[in-house]
Amino acid sequence: MQLDVSGNRPQNLEYRRDIDGLRAIAVVTVLLFHYGAPLRGGFTGVDVFFVISGFLITQVLVNEIAAGTFSVLAFYDRRMRRILPALLMMLATSLMAGLVLLLPGEYTHLASSAAAAAFGVSNFFFLAHTGYFDQTADLMPLLHTWSLAVEEQFYLVWPLLLFVLAQSRSRLVMAAGVAVLVVAVCAASIFYFRVDPKSAFYMALPRSWELAIGALLVFLPAMNRVAGEIAAVAGLILIAIGLTLSPSKFPGVFALYPCIGAALIIWPRAQETTSSRVLGVLAPIGLISYSLYLWHWPIWVFYRIYINNGVPTPGEAIALCAASFAIAAISYHYVEQPFRKRRWRPLRTVGAGILSMLAILGASFYISSASGLPQRLPLEAQPMRSYETMHNWPCKAVPIKEMAGSYCVFGAPWDSAKRKSVIWGDSHAEHFAPIIEAIAVDPERSYLVFATCSAILGDENYIISIDVPDFRQRCERSHAHGLNLLQQDMLVDEVIVTSKWPELPRRVGKGDERAGLEAMRRALVKFIEAMSISGRRFVVIGSEPEFSQNVIGCAHATVAKLWRAPCNAVGASSDAPADLQGSASVDNMLDEVARGLPNVDLVFPARKLCRSNGCKVDLDGEFLYLDANHLRRNLTRQTRRDFADTIGLTDVLLARERRDERTN
Incomplete structure (x- = not known):
């Protein structure tokens, strides 16, 4: 099948350093927000990632459909080689860290979230486990994987939907179809946010318009140099508004700022612009952005757990930031890059990917079925081994x-x-x-x-x-x-x-x-x-x-004799x-x-x-x-x-x- 993709825009897939520069802005703002910087809407970097992903992956799919080489199996071969190696490495490392740092109940929770993350459904897990009596959300090492799950669920449907739209053989029809999807889902998402903000945050469908707005850019005509410069500046301003003014209850209407801002920067250009070259300076950080996103949050959370649920000092936060960049660079060069080169046929790659996911599932199932391995704790700590145990009173x-x-x-x-x-x-x-x-x-x-x-x-x-x-x-x-x-x-x-x-x-x-x-x-x-x-x-x-979280964390860890920083909370005061x-x-x-x-x-x-x-x-x-x-309900x-x-x-x-x- 030949798809009419003619129009005043480049059709090749040349590398755009400015997009990696935008990636760098997105991941750094998320990191700074998580690490305690006064950046009110730093979490909107995730929305920028969604738009970038929608554009880049749709660009590849459209070119394959036009060339008649589109294959669902080949698509998932690429996704697995891109996503799984670094993700599974981070999940395995987190499970090993949890063995020495976490109470059995917390370890069970970590294992369950690792299994969900490996199979791309952790957004469902965290939707169900971030309630009033669940483990505090900011101490969940794998909470950030919800966004990966949203993307993976979107891409279960998107290639096939795009292929159906391509049957028209008209770029205009495809653009119109994607535009209708963006507007309809965006409006529905804003309304749904008022009804159920938590689901609107975690679920793929209310978020799908953010990826689709990036996809829409593939079908739009390229801007000339002047328009491109104006669009880039406007885009950066909109992203800055999202970063500084977004409310804690998100997404809703405020998601429009980072998404439209990112779209204006990504919009194809007929010629390279000054703004593109400036953004390109940040490309090296953008290249490691996936690994940086994967590692920065568990590094932060596990360190907080190590200091008994405390908050790192500014000096500690800077050190953790440096460690995150170092580990991300290692992950990029020695985990991500080797697997990006196709070694096997797609079917074999997909099979190996599924087996790797099953390995994480098996380890997680063992930990969960063993109730987080409570035998690690001394006898006197058993009544405090989990929230469920401490919460229990028949x-x-x-x-x-x-x-x-x-x-x-x-x-x-x-x-x-x-x-x-x-x-x-x-x-x-x-x-x-x-x-x-x-x-x-x-x-x-x-x-x-x-x-x-x-x-x-x-x-x-x-x-x-x-x-x-x-x-x-x-x-x-x-x-x-x-x-x-x-x-x-x-x-x-x-x-x-x-x-x-x-x-x-x-x-x-x-x-x-x-x-x-x-x-x-x-x-x-x-x-x-x-x-x-x-x-x-x-x-x-x-x-x-x-009481502060570190008083509680210190008391529980002291009784349990976990690998934590020395503290004296039991018998001390708030x-x-x-x-x-x-x-x-x-x-x-x-x-x-x-x-x-x-x-x-x-x-x-x-x-x-x-x-x-x-x-x-x-x-x-x-x-x-x-x-x-x-209070604990299981007190004597x-x-x-x-x-x-x-x-x-x-x-x-x-x-x-x-x-x-x-x-x-």
């Missing part, structure tokens, strides 16, 4: 007719209990449930854990959660269900209200903490007054200390004055609410756990925390009791039982 889910669902219930059976308590809050209601269970003494009292949303959300107040697109609606529904239960069931004589309080004023007030705090006060007073009946009391648990100051505004507001209502008792964990010289992080020889602000029963005593919860919750005993 609780039977019981249907509650007034709330249209099943919820954790402990103590006496809910339907036959003479007295009932509701623990209402977010994830903090869940981690206080084991503490309350350990001190419960009334055999006829049942406890329901209503851990959905804070009690101050769902009426007039709301917050936005990127992990849960319909979070506002969920809170409204759960709030209505909770109110219905308290209105219908007169046996509920105790409501324990807790939450992750310190973050709420800013989020409720949409950045205005004072307005958010006042909105919270009104909501809490309204809630308590509306749900108050004779004999019902409310216990409000105030703010808890929040920044106590900052903890107390951060919780003071909310706790003072809660104090004000309690003084105005007769049936409210207060517990202030931060005030009890923190002193001027630090905050308590362990008790009875057990480290208390799962992460920066959640005695430690849970002692914790309740320490923060004053025992005295408050058991005061009624003791009064009843004296009365009887």
